[in-house]
Amino acid sequence: MRVSIDKSLIKGEVFAPPSKSYTHRAVALAALSKESTIRHPLISADTLATVRASEMFGASVEREEDKLIIHGINGKPNVPDDVIDAANSGTTLRFMTAIAAFTDGVTVLTGDASLRTRPNGPLLEVLNKLGVKACSTRGNERAPLVVKGGLKGKDVSIDGSISSQFISALLITCPLAENSTTLSITGKLKSRPYVDVTLEMLELAGIKVHIDESNGTRFIIPGKQKYDFKDYTVPGDFSSASYLLAAAAMTNGSEITVKNLFPSKQGDKVIIEILRQMGADITWDKEAGNVTVKGGRQLKATTFDAGASPDLVPTVAVLAAVAEGTSRIENAEHVRYKETDRLRALATELPKLGVDLKEERESLTITGGKLHGAAVHGWDDHRIVMALSIAGMVAGSTTIDTTEAVSISYPGFFKDMCSLGAKIKDIAEE
Ligand SMILES: O=C(O)C1=C[C@@H](OP(=O)(O)O)[C@@H](O)[C@H](O)C1
Ligand SMILES: C=C(OP(=O)(O)O)C(=O)O
Structure with missing residues (x-):
């Protein structure tokens, strides 16, 4: 799918879509429990992948x-009778x-x-x-993965610098093991707020995890x-809301209220602080x-440490592109391991709109200025x-392809933007 976007301003009220991270966890924990009701879940391509996988392990979902x-399974998960397809979802995989x-058997994912x-x-x-036989079929640590069950609790260390999802995944499974597990984090733990979201949800599921931060981070899981x-x-999703809030802040005459954004362990709530610091x-x-944002103020450059909030990098990069001065997005190497290498994607597409951008291994340096319209590529990546x-709403005369990718985390994105007055048209058939 392709859309065309003209200069826009947005006005009105909209509900933030439900959180993707909380929905994944709620479904996974419900699948391991007896009977649960999840209200206001995010129904999107990624969360449906978690639903399907849970069903393959023996849960049934209405x-x-x-x-x-x-x-739920309320005990040992079944051996799936087919390959688990996690589709586009890192969290699911x-x-x-x-x-x-x-x-008690072999699973292919x-x-x-x-x-x-x-x-x-x-x-x-x-x-x-931990006693499991787990490998990549291609021997390169990438899916397809083959896992032969047999998890036993033990003291282990794990590198936290690539993805917090490895740690969340172990925190969710190790409580089932016979013995206790101690998980010591080596390297700098990235995306830490997502681990805190996991711990919050585990507590709601009645699972105990002890945290020892006296000498690095250790999770002790009985x-x-x-x-x-x-x-x-x-709850509402701050990462999804970031596009709405940023769009309003960047466009003169806009005024929107995004509802259902209550205080949360989501790291991406920091978007509110970032916008405030930039002068919105x-x-x-x-x-x-x-959360209410009025557009019209000239935004100022910022320095953003992306360590805890990698999913905000595309939003902050666009804000930096219209801000006065030179912004830095730092500590962002892990953003290269997402649906696409997002630093590369931004460094390729934003200059097409006139943005002055320098890409380094762990950072982007962006000098704000005037944007102009262009045909840009969405990289099949929802956040790109x-x-x-939203850059197109400032630049005008912009087209974007692969826009169906929004179904991954925010299927109603274009509908919500248009209901607020954004000038976005589907041009798939033209
Ligand atoms: O656990 C989660 O729900 C997520 C963790 C983050 O990934 P990393 O931990 O790989 O950075 C984030 O980017 C992703 O969108 C969702
Ligand atoms: C990286 C993301 O999700 P996941 O890792 O679950 O694919 C994301 O939503 O930006």
Whole structure:
């Protein structure tokens, strides 16, 4: 699919879509429990991959209007009778690889062309130390992965610098092991807020994990635990909301309120602080869960450490592209291991819109200026498509391809933007 975007301003109220990260975890924990209801889940391509995989391990999932009722496995997961296809979802692949480690047989997990480029080395290495036989069919740490169950608790270390999802995955599975597991993190733990989201959800499922941060980070996970996840309402997603908030801040005359954004462990709530620092007119009514942004102020350059919030990099790059001065996005190497190498994607596409950008291994340096329209490529990556869309609302006369990728995390993105007045047209048939 392709869209064309003209200069736009946006006005009105919109609900933030439900959180992708919380939905993945709610479904995985419900699958390991007895019976749970998940209210207001994100129904998107990625979360549906987690639903399908959970069903293959033996859970059954009923979908009703705005809720999922999950009859969980409540014990050992079944050996799937087919290959698990995690599609485009890193979270699904990593979580389900760890759950496969607790079956009594062999599971094969794969995904689409993008997912098959993403690294899993540290997770496979630790699973092998925990008594599991886990490998890549191509011997390159990429999916397809083969996992022969047999997980036993033990003291192990894991590199935290590539993806926090390996740690979240182990935190979700190790409580099922016979013995306790101690997971010591080596390297700088990236994307830490996502681990905190996992810990919050595990606590809701009645699972105990002790954290020792006296000398680095260690998670002590007692074995033989039982999951008891019950009734849960998924909160709004700050990463998805970031495109709405940034679009309003960048466009003169805009004024929007994004609802259902309550205080949360989501690291990407920092988008509110980033916009404030850059000089945007933004207020957050935490009790009401409303974030209001008025456009029209000239944004100023910023320095953004992407360590904890990699998914904000495309949004912040576009904000930097219209800000006065030179911005830096630092500590962002892990952003190269996403659906695409997002630093490369941004460094390729934003200059087409007139942006002055320098790419280094771990950083982007962006000097703001005037954008002009162009035909840009969405790289089949939801966050690149959404970031380029809001850049297009400033630049005007912009077309973007592969826009169906928004179905991964925010299927209603274009509909919401258009309902707020954005001038976006589907030009697939033209
Ligand atoms: O656990 C999660 O829900 C996620 C963790 C992050 O990945 P990394 O830990 O690989 O950085 C983030 O980029 C991804 O969108 C969702
Ligand atoms: C990287 C992302 O997700 P995942 O790792 O689950 O594919 C994302 O949503 O930007």
